[in-house]
Amino acid sequence: MVKINENLKKIISDNSFIKVMALTNKYKKDSPNKEVISLSIGDVTIPIPEKVVDVMLDTLNKQKYSDTFKGYGSSSGYDFLKKKILENEYGNLNFTLDEIYISNGTKIDCINILELFTNDAKVLISNISYPIYLNGSLVLNKNIYTFPLKEEDNFIPQVPNNHYDIIFLCNPNNPIGNCYNYETLKKWVDYALKENAIIIYDNVYEDFIGGDLPHSIYEIENAKKVAIEFRSFSKSLSFSGIRCSYYILPNEIYPNVNELWKERTINRFNGVNYVTQVGAEAFYLDEVQDIIKGNIGYYLENAKLLRTGLLKNGFKIWGGENSPYIWVKIKENITSWQVFELYLTKLDVVVTPGIIFGNAGDKYFRVSALGKRKDIIKAIERITRYYEKNN
Secondary structure, three states, X not given: OOOOOHHHHHOOOOOOHHHHHHXXXXXXHHOOOOOOEEOOOOOOOOOOOHHHHHHHHHHXXXXXXXXXXXXXXOOXXXXXXXXXXXXXXXXXXXXXXXXXXXXXXXXXXXXXXXXXXXXXXXXXXXXXXXXXXXXXXXXXXXXXXXXXOOHHHOOOOOOOOOOOOEEEEEOOOOOOOOOOOHHHHHHHHHHHHHHOOEEEEEOOXXXXXXXXXXXXXXXXXXXXXXXXXXXXXXXXXXXXXXXXXXXXXXXHHOOOHHHXXXXXXXXXXOOOOHHHHHHHHHOOOHHHHHHHHHHHHHHHHHHHHHHHHHHHOOOOEEEOOOXXXXXXXXXXXXXXXXXXXXXXXXHOEEOEEHHHHOHHHOOEEEEEOOOXXXXXXXXXXXXXXXXXXXX
């Protein structure tokens, strides 16, 4: 009898987003008259800009005519979109078209890229991190090591003393919501150069970054030699349901690496559909960029309201200034699942238990600013009333 891949059983399901959804849905079903507000949502709530939808609809309509019909495209993406991304996102970094790949989601990309490396490579993942890094690596039977993100370090990942081959970095960080400066990224690039390591750099929240902070790891000298950067249109263009992302695989990482990876990609992926890539190209239209900036500003204002409300209620918090996420220390002497249950049943507010992101996160919970303004305001009001009554 054929055997099932036992590595699938390693996926950590007791602490997961699926459990949050199941418990929330059960509570809603059992309490149909309750208005439940989610601060757990990691999905956008502002729709796709009308201009982008119009462009996509026009493109789709053209598929019924033989002279404008498109079939299979390149598995690594159409050149028209690659050029727009390189021109607008990577300026004078001189990447070539064969170094950029258009794909259908960073969640998939940042794990699929591990196929480049042997299973004995030492993979380093922070304890408090986006769960897919660990679960995806477990399923692929990778050689995994973890290190805690610590409150005393402001949850900034510290460069290790030991050797590792592959390092996952997320910046702006999900779930902490903080953003790393040039000094922090330089330390990691220098470490990778010294150890001949590779940084898998998850940069999907780049559009939220403001001030004097790096927007790409390639702003650090020699990062092209050690880093693979991933970005997405999900949050900025509201493409979370459409699915379109991209990543840079620099030629300098390894001789002929893109020849090898393109062969792999041709055999594993038919490419993102043409209509979606045309929509992603429209992201760079001036009128769409104005809308995107407004949308990001809306979410960041939500985050500001959340930060202000949480601070007034005596919480210790991180993030929310260059990210839609805020990391919150639990005030009570209870676990993160217990605070989830408390807020759900007493406040009708959903938060994400910190343990979902690793056992080092069990004294914390995450809230998201990606919801609607009225819900953000109501949630803060409920939290305030609860602590005024119970303090």
